Amino acid sequence: MSATEALINPEPAKLVVDGVSKSFTTRRGKLQALDNVSLTVSEGEFVCLVGPSGCGKSTLLNLIAGLDVPDSGTLSSDGQLISGTGRERMVMFQEHALFPWLDVLGNVLFGLKLKPNLTDKDRVEVAKYYLHLVGLSNFAKANIHELSGGMKQRVALARALAPNPRVLLMDEPFASLDAMTREQLYEDIQKIWAARKKTIVFVTHNVREAVCLGDRVVLFSPNPGRIREEFPVTLPRPRDINSIQLASLASEITRALKSHLPTA
Amino acid sequence: MKRAVVAILFFVGLVGIWQAMVSSGHYSPVLLPPPGDVWHYLVEAAKSGELAKATAVTTKRLLIGYFAGCLLGLPLGLLTARSKYLNDTVGVLALGLQTLPSVCWVPLALLWFGQTEAAMQFVVIMGTLWSVLIAVENGVKNLPPLYVRAARTMGSKGTHTLTHVILPASLPYVISGMKQGWAFAWRSLMAAEIFVTILTGVGLGHILHYGRELNAMDQVLGIMLVLVVIGLLADKLLFSPWESFIHRRWGTARN
Numbered sequence: 373m374s375a376t377e378a379l380i381n382p383e384p385a386k387l388v389v390d391g392v393s394k395s396f397t398t399r400r401g402k403l404q405a406l407d408n409v410s411l412t413v414s415e416g417e418f419v420c421l422v423g424p425s426g427c428g429k430s431t432l433l434n435l436i437a438g439l440d441v442p443d444s445g446t447l448s449s450d451g452q453l454i455s456g457t458g459r460e461r462m463v464m465f466q467e468h469a470l471f472p473w474l475d476v477l478g479n480v481l482f483g484l485k486l487k488p489n490l491t492d493k494d495r496v497e498v499a500k501y502y503l504h505l506v507g508l509s510n511f512a513k514a515n516i517h518e519l520s521g522g523m524k525q526r527v528a529l530a531r532a533l534a535p536n537p538r539v540l541l542m543d544e545p546f547a548s549l550d551a552m553t554r555e556q557l558y559e560d561i562q563k564i565w566a567a568r569k570k571t572i573v574f575v576t577h578n579v580r581e582a583v584c585l586g587d588r589v590v591l592f593s594p595n596p597g598r599i600r601e602e603f604p605v606t607l608p609r610p611r612d613i614n615s616i617q618l619a620s621l622a623s624e625i626t627r628a629l630k631s632h633l634p635t636a
Numbered sequence: 637m638k639r640a641v642v643a644i645l646f647f648v649g650l651v652g653i654w655q656a657m658v659s660s661g662h663y664s665p666v667l668l669p670p671p672g673d674v675w676h677y678l679v680e681a682a683k684s685g686e687l688a689k690a691t692a693v694t695t696k697r698l699l700i701g702y703f704a705g706c707l708l709g710l711p712l713g714l715l716t717a718r719s720k721y722l723n724d725t726v727g728v729l730a731l732g733l734q735t736l737p738s739v740c741w742v743p744l745a746l747l748w749f750g751q752t753e754a755a756m757q758f759v760v761i762m763g764t765l766w767s768v769l770i771a772v773e774n775g776v777k778n779l780p781p782l783y784v785r786a787a788r789t790m791g792s793k794g795t796h797t798l799t800h801v802i803l804p805a806s807l808p809y810v811i812s813g814m815k816q817g818w819a820f821a822w823r824s825l826m827a828a829e830i831f832v833t834i835l836t837g838v839g840l841g842h843i844l845h846y847g848r849e850l851n852a853m854d855q856v857l858g859i860m861l862v863l864v865v866i867g868l869l870a871d872k873l874l875f876s877p878w879e880s881f882i883h884r885r886w887g888t889a890r891n
Binding site for chain 2: 437438439457458459461462463465467469471472473474475482483486487515516517518531535
């Protein structure tokens, strides 16, 4: 495989979550993180999972990633049962999870080096392409601790994109960033999604963020974690987080979200 | 440049104070030989080849024992951190033996191996092994689980995760453990060489011991200087490059 071939967009995958339940045993007893949850994400769709903490949205993401196993129910990607992690489903975590012992390029290369049928020269070429895509071409040799929070998440994005997955799973990736940086990243992620068609599952507790990015917003409620409502978002792209239509849809969803919460 | 000048002035000053103490006449030259005598001894010992030979004997014992200890300690530390059973058994044993000054192994080593190189290397290994093992174990246990999860999503598993994620991620712990192991090994080897005659080679510790028997304090002080220089060199050659790599990469910067 050449670098050019490694950069060809694969067909985005369709995800099917069917009747999945998952519980955890904690010190305070059993926590039903997910209770009989079913969800279908079509090829190339951008779906945002929204809900208060403890509603199981991150648990679902970990199950799709193959990092955890459900108690019951099945998950599949393009009809293939998900039984473990796989390069076609890459994850971006809330904390960047970059490796401090490698420089920026080394981090982006980590997953590529595990991909067979590529020469090292091609791997570097592919990694540099993605660094360019996230706007960090000049930081290939930088150390992780030298980057700002936003830059770290950009590197994490490049690292997740580099093995050319068909699905991108994002677990509150912008939660710890300041508002200005986040807004820039909303623009960038929409551009990148348009350029490199992926099926994206994006977990957030920020409703406006979800409306800004998603084709569909899926609302979760906690104890036990269930899907409550779904809202298609048909606003034209690229979307501006500060637009009035976006804000009014977001407040509608926020009202729905509150109605599902136990009164505080 | 300025720092170098300050350092040189400091050490020249130390020798100056030493010389002044000798010149004052308050101290017997047998107990406190002048710096010139110590220098003279070192030059003679270097010329006769005695010094180089003893240094070679001692550093060979140290390096063989030390690297054997590291080679054993690294994998054992990784294993004890990953297995509960090994943690309850080997882990506890290591913690106990780490507190034992390794010079305590000398009597047994002499009985087991005789007055040989093996006895010396055994003592050095005992000094190194447990520190390295515990440091590695500590490093692995303190690893954020997120690193391994992230690596798994990229297709890393088994040995690859061990060598490409767990080991480099615990590098700061590993290096400080190896440094501690080095210090223990060096101290126990000197103690052993000073107190025990080894038939297979005369090390620096022995020469220091002979110096005491002959009341030749210039020899004792000269060998002590050589030991200090070896310690400094080991630090610069073995550990400094790793430490500066860690400072640079992890951002735990000095200066």
